[in-house]
Amino acid sequence: MTVSVTTSGSGMSAQRVSRIKAVGGLLRHPAIAFGVMISAAWLVVVLTVHWWAPYDPYESVGERLRSPNGDHWFGTDALGRDVFTRVLYGARQSLPISVAVIACALLIGGLLGAVAGYFGKRVDTVVMRLVDVTMAFPPILLAMAVAAALGPGLRNGFIAMVVVWWPIYARLLRAQVMAMKHKEHVEAAVSIGATRSRILRRHVLPLSFTGVMVNATVDLGQVVLLTASLSFLGLGALPPAPEWGAMITEGAKNFYQWWIALAPGLAMVTVVLGINFLGDGLRDVLDVKVASK
């Protein structure tokens, strides 16, 4: 199964057809199909949960600390809130923020990396030394320290994670751009007098798309885990927000009421597993090297 990277020349419709074929081919890979299915299911939850969730996530709707039963599939927590409802709403906290972290890190890091790789010299030195220093810290410690410095809250947790994650994309894009710089089609563009920013935009960046997307998918699962970890440590989402990591903290406080931590844990496992399946599958099929963190 090969995915052709369409360069240029061929008509738009032919390009689109080959792209659709490529996507259909990808879905035949079991890991990718499974990952897409789970991700799609969670996406539906994020978008529609307010229409069909059984209860209000913030209101006490029953007896406190009831074990799972017909009315409350995953029991109720210490304040009598329905755990199942809170877990469903939790997807609205964790997933958008994780996607936003990747998007921002990609935008900031990718831009800096591409510019560093393309222009080289002093710009490259400055950017890459900044990358080196940021990456010299273990991610969770850096995120914890930044989140502590900014104060708790999901917004500050978000900033902390972008601080941790941008260098990965700076490195990735820099490497891709540097490899691309001496390709024939770029030299051709230079020789017909295209400006540097146009070459970067039209001839270099589009070709790094596959590698970047695979990396972003693989990273997304890690970011979901990091978001929950920060909240678990009390540095991310604040109560009463139904965030998975924070809910597991509540579960740890009520250790013998196992159902409080069970549901958010299961939710995270399915999300992260789905994303990892997708990422792993894409990585295998498209044969992309993944920068590790």
Place this chain on the structure above:
Amino acid sequence: MKRYILARLAIVPFLLFGIVTVAFIISRLIPADPLTSIVGERAMGNPEVIAAAKSKWGLDKSVPEQYWAYLSNLVRGDLGTSFRTKNSVVSDLAERIPATLELAVTAMIIGGVGGVLLGKFSARRKDRPADHAARVFALVGSSLPVFWTGLAALFLLYARLGVFPGPGRLPSRVDPPPQVTGFYTIDALLDGDVSLFWQCLARLILPAAVLGWAIMGSISRLVRASMLDEMHSDYVRTARAKGLRERAVMRGHVLRNALLPVLTIVGFSFATLLTGAVLTETIFEWNGVGSYAVAATRNLDYPAINAVCLFGGVVFLLSNLATDLLYALADPKVRLT
């Protein structure tokens, strides 16, 4: 090769300086008034107490002066005094590092051995159901939040089944063995106390297994891929053609060469483990650097946050360096880019 190693070593001082500076900046960014945590809420109304505390901690000076004082103290190995424990941060850390190391090393052994076995198992059964099962098992491990796995393991294996003892490094009301290495298991053995050794080991296994499972995935994935590469190479075909048994081919030829790249990921995983310990230690009430870091961030104890960042940065730096150098030694194709 020599040039690569020299160039790699040359940026170490620069990175160290960067780590030191970033740690300082982060710790000074903390908005909450550190005075409150030093003198306590009640004394905040007393100007004399506050002035004394300010000058003692250098908080009355400008930021560049604070930075200079911080650097010169650092050179002398003085990282300040924790606002929370009122001890020197260096001695606090020194006390906790062995606990974290013991956990991380054990987890590394579990994750490393498990990962290699799992990868080998998968590679030999490529694309058969057993291969898929092994890969899913490894992938689940790296998809689980360790704090949840830890909680689940404690609940099932300790609270419900009673197979493992509860959280903590030692049973309650038991003194630690006389310190030699700081690893309770080894110290207990050195002390000749076998029953204490078993008790410490039983408490170590569960958190280490939780942490080890989390890194098993990346290792087994690499082992599988690199074994599959080797299995199709010419020298392996020759070995088979010579009539060597499959087992001998696997062990003597394939695994041996496939493990080279794996060695290098081990250094990298070790750094990940040390940080993954932050979450595991919190769940298992493990008195190491991780739980110290969590307590420090919760109390905005900035000398401690600063020291933990420095520690993490230096460990990360060293293990990445070791990984790069190992890689360069293992693979002569590596050149500085």
